[in-house]
Amino acid sequence: MAKYMLIMRNSGSVENYEDMDFEAIINAMGAYNESMMKAGVLLGGDGLTDAAQGSVVEFTGEAPIVTDGPYGEVHELFNGFWTIQVGSQEEAVEWAKKAPLGPGNKIEVRRMTDESDFADYADNEYIQKEKGWREELGTE
Amino acid sequence: MSADPRRVLEAVWRMEGARIVAAVAKATGDVVLAEDVAQEAIVEALGSWREHGVPDNPGAWLTAVAKRRAVDAWRRRSALDERHRAMAHDLSELAEDAWEPIDDDVLRLVFTACHPALSRESQVALTLRVVGGLTTVEIARMLLVPVPTVQARITRAKKTLQAAKVPFETPDPAEWPARLQTVLSVVYLIFTEGYAATSGDRWVRADLADEALRLGRMLAGLMPREADACALLAVMELQASRFGARTDAGGQPVLLADQDRARWDRAQIERGRAALARADAVGRGRGAYALQAAIAEQHATAPTFAETDWEEIVVLYEALGRIAPSPVVDLNHAVAVSMSVGPGTALTMVDRLVAKGALRGSHLIPSVRGELLAQLGRAEEARAELLAAAALTGNEREAAVLRAKAAAVGG
Numbered sequence: 001m002a003k004y005m006l007i008m009r010n011s012g013s014v015e016n017y018e019d020m021d022f023e024a025i026i027n028a029m030g031a032y033n034e035s036m037m038k039a040g041v042l043l044g045g046d047g048l049t050d051a052a053q054g055s056v057v058e059f060t061g062e063a064p065i066v067t068d069g070p071y072g073e074v075h076e077l078f079n080g081f082w083t084i085q086v087g088s089q090e091e092a093v094e095w096a097k098k099a100p101l102g103p104g105n106k107i108e109v110r111r112m113t114d115e116s117d118f119a120d121y122a123d124n125e126y127i128q129k130e131k132g133w134r135e136e137l138g139t140e
Numbered sequence: 141m142s143a144d145p146r147r148v149l150e151a152v153w154r155m156e157g158a159r160i161v162a163a164v165a166k167a168t169g170d171v172v173l174a175e176d177v178a179q180e181a182i183v184e185a186l187g188s189w190r191e192h193g194v195p196d197n198p199g200a201w202l203t204a205v206a207k208r209r210a211v212d213a214w215r216r217r218s219a220l221d222e223r224h225r226a227m228a229h230d231l232s233e234l235a236e237d238a239w240e241p242i243d244d245d246v247l248r249l250v251f252t253a254c255h256p257a258l259s260r261e262s263q264v265a266l267t268l269r270v271v272g273g274l275t276t277v278e279i280a281r282m283l284l285v286p287v288p289t290v291q292a293r294i295t296r297a298k299k300t301l302q303a304a305k306v307p308f309e310t311p312d313p314a315e316w317p318a319r320l321q322t323v324l325s326v327v328y329l330i331f332t333e334g335y336a337a338t339s340g341d342r343w344v345r346a347d348l349a350d351e352a353l354r355l356g357r358m359l360a361g362l363m364p365r366e367a368d369a370c371a372l373l374a375v376m377e378l379q380a381s382r383f384g385a386r387t388d389a390g391g392q393p394v395l396l397a398d399q400d401r402a403r404w405d406r407a408q409i410e411r412g413r414a415a416l417a418r419a420d421a422v423g424r425g426r427g428a429y430a431l432q433a434a435i436a437e438q439h440a441t442a443p444t445f446a447e448t449d450w451e452e453i454v455v456l457y458e459a460l461g462r463i464a465p466s467p468v469v470d471l472n473h474a475v476a477v478s479m480s481v482g483p484g485t486a487l488t489m490v491d492r493l494v495a496k497g498a499l500r501g502s503h504l505i506p507s508v509r510g511e512l513l514a515q516l517g518r519a520e521e522a523r524a525e526l527l528a529a530a531a532l533t534g535n536e537r538e539a540a541v542l543r544a545k546a547a548a549v550g551g
Contacts, residue, residue, distance in 0.1 A: 038362055088147070
C-alpha cells in the first residue's frame with residue numbers, strides 16, 4: 001500500500017457555503033471521514049482556516065517575497081486535506097469521488113513519496129540526515 | 141486520470157467488495173451464494189463497463205447485478221422452495237434500492253469468515269477473500285501456497301459453511317467474546333506471517349502485513365468499544381512502524397539492536413500509541429494484545445537500544461506470561477531479563493524451558509541460547525547452538541544471519 005494525499009481545493013472562498021446549513025456540512029464531512037476510518041484507509045487530515053489569515057511566500061528568482069492574504073488573484077485555494085493509505089491511485093481517486101463537496105470544489109489526489117522513491121539516493125547525506133530531523137521534530 | 145474500467149473495478153472491489161458481499165448475503169441469508177454471485181457481477185462489470193463506461197455508483201451497480209444473479213441462481217434450481225420464491229420476489233423489487241450498506245453487515249461477514257466450524261487455514265483464506273477482497277491468485281502469492289491449494293481451501297470452507305448451515309449473523313452476546321478472539325487472532329496471524337515470514341526467501345512480507353493492518357484498522361473502526369480490537373491494531377501499527385528499518389538495502393534482516401531508529405515511521409508509532417490509549421480508555425485492564433502493544437511501545441519510544449527501559453519490559457512480559465502463557469512469551473521474557481539483569485539469569489530461564497521440552501524443533505530456543513552463551517564467553521557451545529538454529533529455520537534470510545553470528549563468535 002502507499003500513502004496518498006487528497007487535497008481539497010475550491011474555486012472561490014467560503015461564499016460557497018453561505019447558504020448551506022453548517023451543521024449539515026459538518027455531518028456530511030463527518031460521515032465521509034467515518035466511512036474512510038471504518039474502511040481502514042484514513043490516516044489523518046485537517047481543514048485549513050480562512051485563506052485571508054494566511055501568508056504566501058513567493059519565489060521570483062530573487063529573494064522570496066512574503067505577502068498577506070486575501071488573494072483575489074489566486075484561483076484555487078486549498079481548504080484542507082486527508083491522508084489515506086490505499087492500494088492504488090485508482091482506489092484513492094474512488095475515495096475522493098465520495099467526498100461530499102458541492103460544485104466549484106476540486107480534490108487533487110497525489111501519492112506521497114516514500115523511501116522507494118529515493119532508493120537510488122539512499123546513501124545521500126541529506127536523505128540520511130532528513131530522517132533524523134523528522135524524528136527529532138516528530139513530523140513524520 | 142485514466143478511467144481504465146479494469147483498474148477502476150479492482151479499486152472499487154478492494155474498497156467495497158466486503159460491503160457488496162455483505163449486502164447480498166444479508167438479502168439472501170447465504171454468504172456462499174453471495175460470494176459466488178458477486179464474482180459473477182465482477183465478470184459482467186468488466187464487459188459492461190468497457191462498453192458503456194463506468195457507472196456513477198459502481199458499488200451499487202455491482203450489488204444490484206449480484207442480487208439479480210442470486211435470483212437467477214434460485215430460478216435455475218429445479219425445486220424453488222417457497223422461502224426462496226418469496227425472497228426472489230423481494231429481491232427483484234428491491235434491486236433498484238439505494239446503496240446504503242450497513243457496517244454491521246461487514247461485521248457479520250467477518251464473523252462468518254471466522255466461524256469456528258472452519259479450520260484456521262480456511263478462516264485465513266476466506267477472510268482474505270471475502271473481507272479483504274483479494275483474488276485467489278493474490279492470496280496464493282501472499283500465503284506462498286499454490287493457487288489450487290487456495291481454491292481448494294475456499295471451496296472446502298464454503299462447503300463446510302453450507303453443510304453446517306451457518307447463518308449470516310453476528311454471534312449471540314454470550315458467544316461474542318470467544319468469536320471476537322477468533323476474528324482478531326486470524327487477523328494477527330495474517331500480520332505475523334507478514335512480519336516475519338516462516339518460509340520463503342523474504343524476511344518481511346509487507347503486502348501481507350499491510351492487508352492485516354487494513355483489516356485491523358477496519359475492525360477497530362467497526363468496534364471502537366472493544367478494547368482488544370483497538371489493542372490488536374496498536375500492536376500491528378507499532379510493529380509495522382519498524383518495517384523500513386528491519387531489512388538492509390540487500391534484503392538482509394537488521395536486528396532490533398542495530399536498527400536505524402530514524403527509519404522508524406514516527407506517524408505510525410503515534411497511531412499505534414493512540415490505539416493503545418483507546419484500548420486503555422475502555423477501562424477493563426490490559427489484555428494480551430494491549431500488553432504486547434505496551435512492549436512494542438517501550439521499544440518504539442526508547443531513544444536508543446541501550447536506553448530501552450528493560451525493567452518495564454520485563455514486568456510487561458511477566459504480566460503477559462500470566463494472561464497468555466506460552467513458551468514464546470517465556471523466551472522473550474528471558475531475552476528482556478538478559479538485558480536488564482544479565483545473560484546468566486536469562487540462560488537459567490531458557491534452560492528451564494529446554495527441560496520442559498518447550499518449542500522442540502523450533503530455531504527459537506537454540507538461537508537465544510546461542511546468543512546468551514556467546515555473551516557469557518562460552519564460544520564453542522554458542523557456535524553449536526547458533527548453527528543448530530540456522531539449520532532449523534525455514535527462512536533463508538534468517539539462517540544466513542544465524543550462520544554469520546556463529547562465525548563471529550570469538551573463540
